[in-house]
Amino acid sequence: MTTLGVNIDHIANVRQARKTVEPDPVQFAFLAELGGADSITVHLREDRRHIQDRDVFLLKETIKTKLNLEMAATEEMLEIAQKLLPDYVTLVPEKREEVTTEGGLDVKSNMKYLKNFVENLKDSNIEVSAFIDPIVDQINYSKEIGFDFIELHTGKYAGLTGYDQYKELQRIKESTHLANDLGLVVNAGHGLNYNNVRKIASINNMNELNIGHSIVARALAIGLEKSVREMKSLITTN
Numbered sequence: 001m002t003t004l005g006v007n008i009d010h011i012a013n014v015r016q017a018r019k020t021v022e023p024d025p026v027q028f029a030f031l032a033e034l035g036g037a038d039s040i041t042v043h044l045r046e047d048r049r050h051i052q053d054r055d056v057f058l059l060k061e062t063i064k065t066k067l068n069l070e071m072a073a074t075e076e077m078l079e080i081a082q083k084l085l086p087d088y089v090t091l092v093p094e095k096r097e098e099v100t101t102e103g104g105l106d107v108k109s110n111m112k113y114l115k116n117f118v119e120n121l122k123d124s125n126i127e128v129s130a131f132i133d134p135i136v137d138q139i140n141y142s143k144e145i146g147f148d149f150i151e152l153h154t155g156k157y158a159g160l161t162g163y164d165q166y167k168e169l170q171r172i173k174e175s176t177h178l179a180n181d182l183g184l185v186v187n188a189g190h191g192l193n194y195n196n197v198r199k200i201a202s203i204n205n206m207n208e209l210n211i212g213h214s215i216v217a218r219a220l221a222i223g224l225e226k227s228v229r230e231m232k233s234l235i236t237t238n
C-alpha cells in the first residue's frame, strides 16, 4: 500500500514570514500524524528560509512516525544528518534563488562525490533516497551509487494536462518498474494535489508520496472559517 509523507515546510514558511514562534511545525507534525501521515518530511535549506535546525532536532525527538530529512549533498548537511540520525535522508538539488526544488538531482554527473556521500550516511545507519527525474540513466546511476530509494519528481506530471500528462504518467510508471527491478524502493512527489494524486498513488509498488503545498493550502481552506469565528467571538462577547 502506498503511504503518505507530509512535508511541513510551508508551516515554517508562515512562521519565518514574521520570525516569530507560531505556527510551530513541530506541533503541526503532531496534527499531521493524527490525520494519518506515515512520515514527516522537512527540507533543511542552506539559507534556512523555512525549517530551522531547532525544528529538525525537536521533530526527531517527538514524532511517532518516520523523519525524512531533505537536504543538499553538502558537508554542512552531512554533519547535521550524522548528529540528527533521521530515519532517512532524501538528497535534493538546491539553488538559493529557486522558489522550490526545481528539478531532480543529477546523480549521473556527480557520481563519484555522491557515492562517497551516500556511504557516509549509510555508515550512520541512515537510509538514503535520491530525488530524481523519471529518466532511465538517472535511475541506473542511483542504483550504482548505492541509494536505497529514489523519489521520482512528479512536478512535470502535475503541470501537464490531457495526453501530455498521460505520457508523463507512463514515464513515471515505467521508471517505477525499472527501479523496482533494480531493487530500489520508489517514492514520488512534488506538485501532487487532491485532483492528480490518485493516478500516481495507484502505480504498482509505489512506496510513499511526499506532499506539502496542497495539504497546507487545504488546511487553510478548511480551517480559516473556524479561526475567524473564534476571533470574532472574542471581539464581540463581553
Ligand code: PXP
Pocket: 007, 009, 043, 070, 090, 092, 100, 101, 131, 151, 188, 189, 190, 191, 192, 210, 211, 212, 213, 214
Ligand atoms: N518531494 C521533494 C523532494 C520536495 O522538494 C518537495 C517540495 O519541498 C516535495 C516532495 C513536496 O512538494 P509539494 O510541496 O509540491 O507537495
